[in-house]
Amino acid sequence: MVLSRLEIDLHLITALFGIFIFNILDRSNIASARLGGLQKDLNLTDTQYQTAVSIMFVGYLLGQIPSNLILTKVNPSLYLPCAIIVWGGLSLSTAGVKSFAGIFAVRFLIGFAESPFFAGALLLISSWYKSSEIAPRVALMYCGNTIANGFGGVLAAGVLSGITEAGGLAGWRWLYIIEGSGTMVVGLVAFLLLPDFPRSGKKTWLTEQEQRLAEWRIASSVNGELDETSSIKQGLLDTFTDIKVWALVCVQVCLLSSQTWTYFFPSIVETLGYGKIQSLLLTSPVYVFGFFTSLGNSLIAQRTGRRAVLVMWPLTLAIVGNVMVIASHATAVRYTGMFLMCAGSFSAFNVLEAWVGSMIPRTRTKRAITYALVNMLGNLSNIYGAYFFPSTDAPQYVGGGIALSAFALGGVVFAAALGLWLKRENKKAEKAEELDGVVRYRYLV
Numbered sequence: 001m002v003l004s005r006l007e008i009d010l011h012l013i014t015a016l017f018g019i020f021i022f023n024i025l026d027r028s029n030i031a032s033a034r035l036g037g038l039q040k041d042l043n044l045t046d047t048q049y050q051t052a053v054s055i056m057f058v059g060y061l062l063g064q065i066p067s068n069l070i071l072t073k074v075n076p077s078l079y080l081p082c083a084i085i086v087w088g089g090l091s092l093s094t095a096g097v098k099s100f101a102g103i104f105a106v107r108f109l110i111g112f113a114e115s116p117f118f119a120g121a122l123l124l125i126s127s128w129y130k131s132s133e134i135a136p137r138v139a140l141m142y143c144g145n146t147i148a149n150g151f152g153g154v155l156a157a158g159v160l161s162g163i164t165e166a167g168g169l170a171g172w173r174w175l176y177i178i179e180g181s182g183t184m185v186v187g188l189v190a191f192l193l194l195p196d197f198p199r200s201g202k203k204t205w206l207t208e209q210e211q212r213l214a215e216w217r218i219a220s221s222v223n224g225e226l227d228e229t230s231s232i233k234q235g236l237l238d239t240f241t242d243i244k245v246w247a248l249v250c251v252q253v254c255l256l257s258s259q260t261w262t263y264f265f266p267s268i269v270e271t272l273g274y275g276k277i278q279s280l281l282l283t284s285p286v287y288v289f290g291f292f293t294s295l296g297n298s299l300i301a302q303r304t305g306r307r308a309v310l311v312m313w314p315l316t317l318a319i320v321g322n323v324m325v326i327a328s329h330a331t332a333v334r335y336t337g338m339f340l341m342c343a344g345s346f347s348a349f350n351v352l353e354a355w356v357g358s359m360i361p362r363t364r365t366k367r368a369i370t371y372a373l374v375n376m377l378g379n380l381s382n383i384y385g386a387y388f389f390p391s392t393d394a395p396q397y398v399g400g401g402i403a404l405s406a407f408a409l410g411g412v413v414f415a416a417a418l419g420l421w422l423k424r425e426n427k428k429a430e431k432a433e434e435l436d437g438v439v440r441y442r443y444l445v
Contacts, residue, residue: 008128008195013140015193016121019084020144022183023117025152026091026110027056028263029179032156035266035276036172038103046390048100053263054386055104056111057379063115064376068368069232071120077194080120084187087113092180095173119372122353126367127197131358131444132305139298139350143291146346149262150287155179156266157280197364235365244359245370247418251311251352252378254411258318258404259345260385264397269338271395272331282335290342297347298354307355307444308419311348315408315415318344322408326401341404348411358444359422381407419445 030038030053039049071079090110097103125137159178160171169177239245261268265286270279293314301310317340324337356374360367388400422443429440 009137011193012124012128012195013137015190016125016141017144019080019117019186019190020121020141021148021151022084022088022179022186023114024145024148025155025179026087026183027114028149029091029152029156029175030107031263031266032152032160032280033172033175035270035280036156036160036175037170038172041170041172042097042099042103044100044103046392047387050386050390052100052103052107054383056107056114057382059108059111059113060115060382061111061376061379063112064119064372064379065369067116068119068123068372069235069365071116071123072365072368075196076120076124077191077196080116080194081187081190083113083116084190085184087117088180088183088185088187090180091183092177094180095169095176119368119375122356122371122375123364123368124195124197126357126371127364128195129357131354132302134357135298135301135351135354136295138353139295142346142350142353143294146287146291146294146342149265150284150291153266153280153283153287157277160280161277232365235363235369238363238366239369239373242360242366242370244418244422245373247414247421248352248356248359248370248374249377250414251411251418252374253381254407254409254414255311255315255345255348255352256378257381257385257407258315258411259349260381260388261341261345261400261404263382263386264389264400265338267391267394268325268389268397269335271397272335286338286342289339290346293343294347294350298350301351301354305444307351307358308415308422310351311355311415312412314344314347315411316344318348318408319405320344322401322405326396326398329396344408352415355444 034049038044044052087110090106090113094103094106094110097106121141122138125141126134129137155178156175159175163171163174265283266276266279269282270276272279272282274282297310297314301307304310321337321340321342321344325334325341328334328337356371357367360370388403389397393399422445426442426445429442432438433440
């Protein structure tokens with residue numbers, strides 16, 4: 001089974017990693033486009049720009065639960081690539097917008113088209129791997145976020161400085177054309193790479209025996225329970241009445257709120273006193289650092305089985321970074337703080353998503369709804385977070401830094417409370433086993 005697991009990694013995780021890079025590029029390139037003149041060319045006020053950022057997540061949130069419910073009934077190898085091609089085409093069409101109404105409409109549609117991917121990818125990973133194996137796989141996929149943001153800054157710098165006004169189009173319009181076209185190509189490739197759920201579809205690279213072994217391996221980690229689907233009604237009832245789900249939502253809301261600086265990061269870096277192109281290039285090292293810290297934190301999670309503390313310490317680090325950025329006027333101190341902001345908020349996220357899979361091992365329907373719900377409510381932060389960094393608050397952005405620090409602190413508190421509660425549940429399971437000898441599932445804490 002070691003060979004089969006390696007094959008799963010090569011087919012599933014590498015594909016999701018590559019797709020996620022373009023997912024983030026299409027979602028966040030508006031920050032780079034702003035430096036390239038998008039706001040000026042479209043005559044957007046600060047409030048209109050912030051609304052254009054946030055409206056994408058309204059569409060994104062509306063599609064989360066319906067999409068993941070659909071995904072439990074269809075083949076992911078067809079459904080997800082179609083979604084990728086659609087959002088890539090919409091992103092490309094942003095190059096043609098002329099007004100606030102245009103970018104408002106396109107951003108909303110992009111969000112709706114993107115809604116199947118992330119929660120669906122997490123559901124796929126949790127269906128192919130044991131709960132103890134999920135963290136590093138989610139980390140590898142989510143590291144596409146830091147790579148996209150780091151590479152995106154370099155790409156944007158090249159486009160905005162190299163092909164400005166080529167063909168009569170502003171550089172930021174070319175940025176959308178290039179990245180949107182790339183996403184559509186990736187969607188076509190995804191038809192060849194993405195698998196279906198184990199033994200649920202025709203698309204697989206494993207033999208029937210290997211698929212059965214993969215299914216048994218995962219079932220053995222949750223007391224022999226197969227990863228079956230339940231009715232939508234039962235799945236919704238099981239999800240919405242589970243206190244663990246709502247605790248995860250609280251942690252996720254706080255964590256993603258602490259990440260909302262990403263949509264303004266080039267503008268924040270520009271307050272260090274550098275030009276637009278230099279500022280875009282300076283974003284890259286920060287995200288590269290976040291890539292390595294995120295991966296390292298997730299590998300520790302796999303090796304130790306710990307979850308709560310590996311969510312808590314990065315969020316504490318993010319608080320330190322925010323304080324450095326808003327409290328100092330020294331360039332070196334503020335830039336170092338930005339590294340800590342990135343390392344903290346991104347490193348916690350991977351472990352939290354793996355925690356969902358270990359806390360909701362069965363059924364696939366409940367897990368699908370839980371991933372969608374946690375992701376949906378957590379991403380509400382991107383709607384109100386779009387207003388944390390008005391340009392009038394530059395250069396320190398004190399209000400935004402305080403808000404992000406407060407949410408990070410809330411995440412620490414909720415993660416600690418959830419960890420303590422799960423410890424108590426595990427102790428109850430141990431005592432029950434001593435009485436009746438029936439083996440019970442243990443939560444990762």
